[in-house]
Amino acid sequence: MKYLSNLSIPVFFAILFCLTSCKNERKLPIYGEREAKTIKNEDGTTKTDSIYQTIPDFKFLNQDSVLITNAKFKDKIYIADFFFTSCSSICPVMHRNLKSIYDNYKDNPDIMYLSHTIDFKYDKPSVLKKYAQKLGVGPQWQFVYGPKEEIYGIAEKNYLVAVMEDKNDKDGYVHQGWLVLIDKDRRIRGAYDGTNPESVAQLTKDIPVLLAEYKK
Amino acid sequence: MRKTFIAVLFFLTIASIIYSCQSAEKVEQDMYYTNGRDLYIKHCQNCHGAKGEGLGELAPPLTDTLYLKENKTRLACILKNGLSGTIKVAGKEFEGKMPDFNYLADIDIAQLIVYITNSSGNKQGMYKTEQVATDLKNCK
Numbered sequence: 001m002k003y004l005s006n007l008s009i010p011v012f013f014a015i016l017f018c019l020t021s022c023k024n025e026r027k028l029p030i031y032g033e034r035e036a037k038t039i040k041n042e043d044g045t046t047k048t049d050s051i052y053q054t055i056p057d058f059k060f061l062n063q064d065s066v067l068i069t070n071a072k073f074k075d076k077i078y079i080a081d082f083f084f085t086s087c088s089s090i091c092p093v094m095h096r097n098l099k100s101i102y103d104n105y106k107d108n109p110d111i112m113y114l115s116h117t118i119d120f121k122y123d124k125p126s127v128l129k130k131y132a133q134k135l136g137v138g139p140q141w142q143f144v145y146g147p148k149e150e151i152y153g154i155a156e157k158n159y160l161v162a163v164m165e166d167k168n169d170k171d172g173y174v175h176q177g178w179l180v181l182i183d184k185d186r187r188i189r190g191a192y193d194g195t196n197p198e199s200v201a202q203l204t205k206d207i208p209v210l211l212a213e214y215k216k
Numbered sequence: 217m218r219k220t221f222i223a224v225l226f227f228l229t230i231a232s233i234i235y236s237c238q239s240a241e242k243v244e245q246d247m248y249y250t251n252g253r254d255l256y257i258k259h260c261q262n263c264h265g266a267k268g269e270g271l272g273e274l275a276p277p278l279t280d281t282l283y284l285k286e287n288k289t290r291l292a293c294i295l296k297n298g299l300s301g302t303i304k305v306a307g308k309e310f311e312g313k314m315p316d317f318n319y320l321a322d323i324d325i326a327q328l329i330v331y332i333t334n335s336s337g338n339k340q341g342m343y344k345t346e347q348v349a350t351d352l353k354n355c356k
Contacts, residue, residue: 088315092262134273
């Protein structure tokens, strides 16, 4: 009996500790494909590690007609989406919602926004510039233009967002309204329906969780 | 005694007829307003916002009661044919393009107009379906 009570106290604290620490450290999942890779340690032993899908190198013209690359987002988390300026259906809602997040984090340089246009015919940088001004956002929110294959490719393969030209659609293009959350290691940590208020609310809650990961 | 009784009864009848006519009109307006709100959420809210607040300088607000009053007879045209060019709303210039909604029936347009001219601070009362055809004839 005495033996048992001696043991039960540390066990109790261990459980308590676990519960509280687990609660504080909600972590966002990592999305996309992953592969197991065997890594050789310096001492000759080996261990396996998961390699996660990451956003590849890219190079696009931004709203100021400047070529930007991943370097622009180095040490930032960012939210990416696909849209076009003459879109009259879901884009205004997505950007209304994203704008409210933007306004919230205006003073935090650790978070950025990256909107890719899928209208490679009309949305030249000058058009994007005007759009950004009318939306009322600054350089923390980048708008980019690129060749169709590159934008459509990165959308579907890397950000996992479906986009296409559609001659039957009134606006000429259709796409999904995902807001994709990317961490500082270029990995996908969340995808939120930018037209759904509940989903956007979840994104609002997840941003500080992701930022906290890098606080230590 | 009997005369006053009849007079009172007569008066009450007339009053209740007037009252029920008015409330029938009110009921119709309320119905337009409610349906108009559903149409607004479906077709317009993405750009003009849940409270008619607009979207930056991309879409103007619907809270400029003076603009909506002065352009009341043009609203049907704006909804049916869309709008582009520069306009001044709530003291700001807008230079955008609103798509047309030419697939909307006259009654839908009337209901939308009743909704937008009686919400977000506007209070213009009823706009009847028959008015749509008249206003559409004068589109520029």
